[in-house]
Amino acid sequence: MTHQFDPTVLREYDIRGIIGETLGPDDARAIGRGFGSLLREAGGRTVAVGYDGRVSSPMLEHALVEGLTASGCDVVRIGMGATPMLYYAEASSEQIQGGIQITGSHNPPNYNGFKMVFQGRPFFGADIQKLGKLAAAGQWLDGAGTVTTRDILGEYVERMLEGLAGIDTAALAGLKVGWDAGNGAAGPALEALAARLPGEHHLLFTEVDGHFPNHHPDPTVEANLADLRALVADKNLDFGVAFDGDGDRIGAIDGEGRVIWGDQLLMIYAEDLLTNGGEKGANATIIADVKASRALFDHVAAHGGKPLMWKTGHSLIKSKMKETGSPLAGEMSGHVFFADTYYGFDDALYAGVRLIAASARLGKSVTELKSAMPNMLNTPEMRFQVDESRKFAAIAEVSERLTTNPGPDVEEVNATDGVRVNTKDGWWLLRASNTQDVLVARAESETEEGLERLLASIDEQLALSGLERGESVGH
Known part of the structure; x- marks a missing residue:
């Protein structure tokens, strides 16, 4: 038995594809076989498995569990929930050595994917590519693992409440917070958490629905915060918190509706x-x-x-x-x-609790x-298409030019991830996405004129590499 993955699905940080086109049950089974084999070779055996609220998630979960058990791993099924619940199941139990969450995160409803943790560390990059190699060669271990089910919602909520440790919760009685689960997988945990938090809590869209009928669950896009903003204004709340589709990313607005x-x-x-x-x-x-x-x-x-x-x-x-x-x-x-x-x-749920805690401890x-934050002018994250074969080379060219001949305006060039350039006007960034055929640009200044000069510098460097900042594309 061997298996070939579609070349687009084994990515840098996770595995992701379009259901029925690039991702299906056979892929999930092969992921289970490969992950299970690697875990057993490393001395582990037990894997926690969870899934988000997408329509395709139960099907992928079933096949994934088959693959894991066929490789001799024991599976602890924690059911539908937020990605951090899966992480919690793995991190809080010495008996569990690996974890896999089936989730499409903030992608459109027809996408799905897998996020993995391996013996307490992230499983990404070369690890994910190894799954492809094992599948192509059919080099999987064989075995017959067991399957058990565990409900961890209650203990997960208890653990999150520890984020308020040491705070006089009576002092939070007047707190009023809005929460938007965006019909994502964090909804049930949010309901259980909000019922236990001090203060008054108003919840939006906690019903899990993989079609995301109210708005797309990506809290970094300002348009997706419109419902939360309206709630905060209507109920005169202190602030609002929003989640992405699988509950590992947080968005927030203050009492005045500012992001x-x-x-x-x-x-x-x-x-x-x-x-x-x-x-x-x-x-x-x-x-x-x-x-x-x-x-x-x-x-x-x-x-x-x-x-x-x-x-x-x-x-x-x-x-x-x-x-x-x-x-x-x-x-x-x-x-x-x-x-x-x-x-x-x-x-993101724990981050919401910690925002309450930080405000209380800081007394503001x-x-x-x-x-109190400085009023910086930022561009949004600009993403534009560049051929896969060209994107890293173009960044290397920009880095080389600015290192050898920085020009009078450049104060510092940081090449940690792409090129981030400090000037007297502020800073600009160009980096290649690890997951798409795009370049990402961003700039920040204290003045509109400064921002214009920074954007001109980005355009100049792109032009020197035969590129231009085209129309922005989504994630």
């Missing part, structure tokens, strides 16, 4: 940790991806932390956290990772915390 972007949320979490985090907070290394605002890195430094800029990608950030011992990290995309008193994985409303 609090991923790097701005990290500013709040970092200030709380560095001020109130005791030994774990003192001089802590706080990690953010290369798309984050300069204001964040300055804010971390101003509160005694060590800011570290790192590559975009939740698996890459998690790995860097383990390497540096960082207790907190985040990305512009809304992935936030707490490893101070939590497990270091991205959990979320709206006050947002108002």
Whole structure:
């Protein structure tokens, strides 16, 4: 028995495809066979399996479990739920050595995919490519594993409530928060959590529906926050929190309806940790991806932390956290990772609890915390099509030019992930996506004129490599 995957589905951070076109049950079974074989070879045996609310998820879960057990792995089925519930099942039990969540995250309803964790670490990059090689060769271990079912919702909610430890919950009685689950997989956990939180909580779209009838579940797109914004205004709430389709990315707005972007949320979490985090907070290394605002890195430094800029990608950030011992990290995309008193994985529900906690400990409303942030002018993330064979080469050319002949305006060139260039006007970024045939650009300044000059610099560098910043494409 061998299996060939469609070349588009084995990606850098996860496995993702279109149901019935590039992804189906045979792929899920082969993923189970490969992952199970690798885990057994590494001395593990037990895998937790969960799935999101997409229509195709139960079918893929059934085939995945078949593949895992055929490779001799024992499976603990945790059922439908948010991705962080699967991460929690793996992280909180010494008896479980691996985890696989079937999820299409924030992709359109006809997509689905797999996120994996292997003996406590992210499973990505070369690991995922290894699954393809094992399938093509049919080099799987054989066995007959067992299947058990475990309901972890209750204990997961209890664990999240520990995010309010040490806070006088009576003082939060007047708190009013809006929550938007976007018909994603976090809905049931959100209902159970909100029922236990102090204060008044108003919930939107907690019914799981893989067609996403109300709006697309991607909280980093401002249009998707319209319902939450209306709720916060109508009920005069303190702030609002939104989730993506599988509950591992957070979006937020303050009491005035202003978006609090991923790097701005990290500013709040970092200030709380560095001020109130005791030994774990003192001089802590706080990690953010290369798309984050300069204001964040300055804010971390101003509160005694060590800011570290790192590559975009939740698996890459998690790995860097383990390497540096960082207790907190985040990305512009809304992935936030707490490893101070939590497990270091991205959990938007827990991040929502920690936003309540940070506001309480810092003695300021979320709206006050947002108002205190410097008023930077940012472009949105601009994504434009560049041929797969050209995208990394073009970035290398830009990096080479700016390193050898930076010109009078360039203050610093950072090549951590693509090219991030500091000038007196602010900074601009060009990087190649690891998952699509696109280049990503972003710029930030304190003035409109400065922003125009930064965009002109991006266009100049693209032109020198025979490219132009075309029409922006989606994720």
